[in-house]
Amino acid sequence: MVNETLALKRIGEWADLSGEEFHLYLDIAADVQSEKLDEQEGSERLSGEQYFDFLNEQVLPDERVIDELELAGLSEEKLQRFRDGQVPILEMYSEQYKLDYGLDQVADFVMMLKFVRDYMKLTGEDSVAPRNRLQYLLYLVNLELSKEDTLPNRSNRTTLGNLEHTGYRYNFSKGSGPYSQKLYRDKNRLFAQSLLHEEVMEERVSEGDEPYEISLGENGERLIAKYGKKLDNLDSVLLKEWDLQQRDVIREYGTKSMEELKELVRSMPQFQATPKNEELLKARQRDFDEPVDPIQELMLNV
Incomplete structure (x- = not known):
């Protein structure tokens, strides 16, 4: 499921609410949402557009939300969108996360997609789960x-070895495990474009784990079907080195339980020597010097 609070905030921003009016709307909408979710069987499996439909059908048209928006002086045009359950939530996400980036950012997107595809292929799993497994791997x-x-x-120019030239441009900090906010932001961008899919896990997870599973989205499946062979035979030395390392990590760590994976990473000297909330590992330092096929071709055809 998309982060519930973030979705409601984004809707409030679209409605041009601010200050006390914004917070009053957010409190009321969150209460209504919680009440409606409690009433709905199978709500834990809502994901993506299902969740957006749920908001438009059951939460946003609720009279308590409408009353607050009227008091806030919302324009009649937007107020009618709330009443009719026609708030353009998906467009809000798609616009914010539009894939209009430079080569280096696009390389991260494509290699993350490839990682998810290869993880499922090499481990036999249907998804990367729980969600924080992606951070660790x-x-x-x-x-x-x-x-x-x-x-x-x-x-x-650094002591980062091959990571100076290739790999993800994600800085990781130390929390309960390795964490990169930029990684999650990019994951959300891919989700907004239906390149990745995310939904709540049906099985329970340990405390501290994120009960969501990540797989290829509808557009991601189409992209892989069309360009999978090209992604498996990368011409660039930089991308090939990156790809080989991804596959090695999946083979070595992909089938470990989350408890095993956590224990392994937390016992590493670099992790133990790093104070909490401090930088654990720098991102790739250099930009790619020239277009790296097939990266540009892939994303131009999404």
């Missing part, structure tokens, strides 16, 4: 790249 991809210095004809 992509951290390990960058960590392993930083331990090697094999890329030819390149002068290093």
Whole structure:
């Protein structure tokens, strides 16, 4: 499910609410949402557009929400969208997370998609779950790249090894495990474009884990079906090194339980030596010097 509070906030921003009026709307809408979810069987499995439909059908037209919006002086045009259950929630997400980025950002998007595809393919799982598993595994991809210095004809300016030249542009900090806010932001961008899919897990997870599972979205499935062979035979040395490390991480760590994965990462010297909330691992430092096929072609065709 999309972050519930974030969705309601975004709707309030679309309605041009601010200050006390914004907070009053948010409190009322959150209460209505909680009440409606409690009444609805199977609500824990709402995801993506199902959740947006739920908001438009059961939460936003509720008279308590409408009354507050009227008091806030909402324009009649937007107020009618609330009454009719026609608030353009999906467009809010799609517009904010429109894939209109430079090569380096697009490379992160494509390699994350490829990681999810390869994870499911190599482990036999239907998704990456729980959601924080993605943080651990992509951290390990960058960590392993930083331990090697094999890329030819390149002068290093840092001690990051291959991670200076390739890998994800995500800085990881130390929380209960490795954490990158930028990784989650990019995951949300891919979700908004239906390249990734995310939904609540049906099975219970340990306390501290995020009970969501990540798989390819409808557009992601189409992209992989069309370009999967090209993604498996990357021409760029930089992308190939990145890809090989991803596959190695999946093979070595992909089938471990979350408890095993947590224990392994938390016992690593670098993790133990880093104070909580401090930087655990820097991102790739260099930009790609020139277009890296097939990255641009892939994303231009989404």
